[in-house]
Amino acid sequence: MKKLLFLLRKEFRQIRRNRFMIRAIIAVPILQMLIFVPAITFEIKRIDLAVIDNDRSQASRELVSKLTGSSFFVVTATPATVTEAESMLLSGDADIALVIPPDFSRGLAGVTTPRLQVLADAVNASTAQLSWSYITSVIRDFNREVIISTGMIPANMAAIRTGSLPGISVSPRYWYNPKLNYKYYMLPGMLVILITVIGLMMIGFNLVREKESGTIEQINVTPIMKWQLIVSRIILFFIIGLFDLALGLGIGWLAFNIPFEGSLLLFFACAAIFLVAVLGLALFFSTMASTQQQFLFIAFFFVMVFILMSGIFTPTESMPLWAQQFNLVNPVAYLMRINRMVMLKGSGFSEIMRDMAMLTILALSYLSLAIRAYRKRA
Amino acid sequence: MERDKVIEVKDLVKRFGTFTANDHLTFDVWRGEIFGFLGANGAGKTTAIRILCGLSRPTSGRVMVAGIDASQKPEEIKKRIGYMSQRFSLYEDLTVSENIELYGGIYGMSMKEIVPRREALLEKLSFTSYGDMLIRALPLGLKQKLAFSVAIFHDPEIVFLDEPTSGVDPITRRQFWEMIYETASRGITVFVTTHYMDEASYCDRISIMSEGRIVALDSPSALLRQYGTASVEELFVKIARPQKIRE
Numbered sequence: 001m002k003k004l005l006f007l008l009r010k011e012f013r014q015i016r017r018n019r020f021m022i023r024a025i026i027a028v029p030i031l032q033m034l035i036f037v038p039a040i041t042f043e044i045k046r047i048d049l050a051v052i053d054n055d056r057s058q059a060s061r062e063l064v065s066k067l068t069g070s071s072f073f074v075v076t077a078t079p080a081t082v083t084e085a086e087s088m089l090l091s092g093d094a095d096i097a098l099v100i101p102p103d104f105s106r107g108l109a110g111v112t113t114p115r116l117q118v119l120a121d122a123v124n125a126s127t128a129q130l131s132w133s134y135i136t137s138v139i140r141d142f143n144r145e146v147i148i149s150t151g152m153i154p155a156n157m158a159a160i161r162t163g164s165l166p167g168i169s170v171s172p173r174y175w176y177n178p179k180l181n182y183k184y185y186m187l188p189g190m191l192v193i194l195i196t197v198i199g200l201m202m203i204g205f206n207l208v209r210e211k212e213s214g215t216i217e218q219i220n221v222t223p224i225m226k227w228q229l230i231v232s233r234i235i236l237f238f239i240i241g242l243f244d245l246a247l248g249l250g251i252g253w254l255a256f257n258i259p260f261e262g263s264l265l266l267f268f269a270c271a272a273i274f275l276v277a278v279l280g281l282a283l284f285f286s287t288m289a290s291t292q293q294q295f296l297f298i299a300f301f302f303v304m305v306f307i308l309m310s311g312i313f314t315p316t317e318s319m320p321l322w323a324q325q326f327n328l329v330n331p332v333a334y335l336m337r338i339n340r341m342v343m344l345k346g347s348g349f350s351e352i353m354r355d356m357a358m359l360t361i362l363a364l365s366y367l368s369l370a371i372r373a374y375r376k377r378a
Numbered sequence: 379m380e381r382d383k384v385i386e387v388k389d390l391v392k393r394f395g396t397f398t399a400n401d402h403l404t405f406d407v408w409r410g411e412i413f414g415f416l417g418a419n420g421a422g423k424t425t426a427i428r429i430l431c432g433l434s435r436p437t438s439g440r441v442m443v444a445g446i447d448a449s450q451k452p453e454e455i456k457k458r459i460g461y462m463s464q465r466f467s468l469y470e471d472l473t474v475s476e477n478i479e480l481y482g483g484i485y486g487m488s489m490k491e492i493v494p495r496r497e498a499l500l501e502k503l504s505f506t507s508y509g510d511m512l513i514r515a516l517p518l519g520l521k522q523k524l525a526f527s528v529a530i531f532h533d534p535e536i537v538f539l540d541e542p543t544s545g546v547d548p549i550t551r552r553q554f555w556e557m558i559y560e561t562a563s564r565g566i567t568v569f570v571t572t573h574y575m576d577e578a579s580y581c582d583r584i585s586i587m588s589e590g591r592i593v594a595l596d597s598p599s600a601l602l603r604q605y606g607t608a609s610v611e612e613l614f615v616k617i618a619r620p621q622k623i624r625e
Binding site: 002003005006007009010013014017018213214215217218219220221222223224225376 | 431432433453454456457459461463465466467468469470471472476479480481482483484485486488512
């Protein structure tokens, strides 16, 4: 125990003198929170629309102005031909093209069946689907107005005046994030990524640097025990990880007014278990690497896999079964879920108990894996 | 006279795959002596030292260091030895005092024991003004002297010095050897490797390794007589040269 204190003192002295580390500990959370939280969003705010108006009637102009009147669409071009519109989709100048045929107004008057064509750039399927649903809802609205103005349905029907055709009225209530604010969704996840990257990279570099400089060889000929070496390191980066988590959370609160519904204590307890898992894993990786570059390569690969699979961008429930099974050993996936539940839903211990238990098992397994793999020899 | 053996090696073999780094080494080191462990680069010295220090396990053979079997309880050996490698290995980003404290603490000393010994050591090395300096800022010669002092700070039975003076100027080398003599006179066995043949002649006994075997072992003067050479350097060139040149 006393030996552990000597080792801890050494670690703290070294980190205090390492300007680069100190700067990274302070700057990484600030930058990551301020840049990624507002930048990463799946909301679609500005869809570039190309309109090929072959009708040039009052009705077609009304339709277009209804589209631009919504906040989603910006008419960026009015090409004369469909071919031209296609090349704009190809070059990315337009996200979606609306083709209004020459007989559009005649169709509305009842002479023919009115038709419209919508071409969408579907490279990103979800953007295409969203744009499609926005544009069809505007067109449906327009359609209803036409129906009313042409008197196909009596104008005095109250339901129609208030904007809906008779039928089932569905009114959504968005629970836990009533304003559908994407930042609220991203921030808990960003906090997980923050401590994953900080914890994993820093502890790894710390260990492998000692291999590179040869100081570890000197330590290895001393009677210090493996667990003492490992624990002294974990404690330091454990503290740094929790510090950065608090810093990131503070920034989220100051800059984005992020709500925090649940228990702070529970939140930090889960993060603490998570950090043990991540630090254990980093220690394990460091036993496989003899240079910092090698470590970076291994760690980068796993961090990327863990983050992309964790459900930060796409729900894990929609992933193929094998991916969901992989997530059983992915600590990032557990904390991602826990953080969102605790921060946004205010979930308590009983709701996250299962995830917490699994995370604890992972933490213990990774730590013992690291201790087993660590060799006090060359 | 039956001398007290602090290291006993019998038929030590260490293989890496098909390569035999140590081929049936047999030798003893006596308590309190300065034992020179010589050999050309690649002769297998470092491999043997690593086994003696508990950093590596022998493939076969019996290795006893300070009364402990190296293949059974290497961690026990580590409590009783000091080690200083050719690669400088104090922490560059800690001060002189902090390095001494750290290693003292690792060997189980308390701050109460460490502080007075540290002050005495700094005094003796005329290092008092360097106590709060980072190792990084010290010249190489001082670093090596300090590393040696740290290696014997916990009073080990044996200290292993792996090319301790490589790259050091002649004056510092001389001072370094004075430290070695003083250490041996305190009863600490010094096991040293070197490529400087003048240093080899300062040893009580030397062994010369070639291609994984020990080809000569005796006091420098006895070996000079036996091989009829005028200097250890001449002797080394005569017997340490591999039979077939590798590469």
